[in-house]
Amino acid sequence: MSEEKDCVWSVERTPIGPLLLAATGLGLVRVVFHADARRVRSALSALARGLGVRPVPAEAGHPLLTEAAGQLAAYFAGRLRAFELALDWSLASGFTERVLRELATGVPPGHRRLVPGPGAPGRRAGGRPGGGRGDGANPLPVVVPCHRVVTSDGGIGGLGGGLETKRQLLALEGVLPSPLF
DSSP states (O other): OOGOOOEEEEEEETTOOEEEEEETEEEEEESSSSSOHHHHHHHHHHHHHHHHOEEEOOOOTHHHHHHHHHHHHHHHTTTTTSOOOOOOTTTTOOOHHHHHHHHHSSSTTTTOOOSSTTTHHHHHHTTTSOOOOGGOOOOTTSOOGGGGGEETTTTOOOOOOHHHHHHHHHTTTSOOOOOOO
């Protein structure tokens, strides 16, 4: 098996709960919210199927995961506005990958991407009207900011990590007020 496709993982504690980080030799390939033991097992099984390799726990000091963890810590501390990490897009393809790349480069921190109707981010990425947004299958949440996609009718939309997680991320970026208590 190629070193580029070997997959290592770790779980990092963050203010929004534990995040599973997985990387290949190409870059960060997966971020999973609420990484309790059950979710970790499920995510590792899905990674094995998706990448065709068995993910292994990272040794301490793995360069890519250490860098990702450091940038996430700086982001959550308010010291980092944009991630500069190598990303492995192996778990996204076609239309979904185009939408996620649009989100990664087209929505700066502290801003939101309004969704005026079904499929808007997808149309910007070359999809057809009504064909879906493509951000619901984001394998790299937080780093690829699908949490910045909100609805134009005043709703914040959804997020795989749940609405409270989305609220926390938007508050961190100054889009929503922080909780009062």
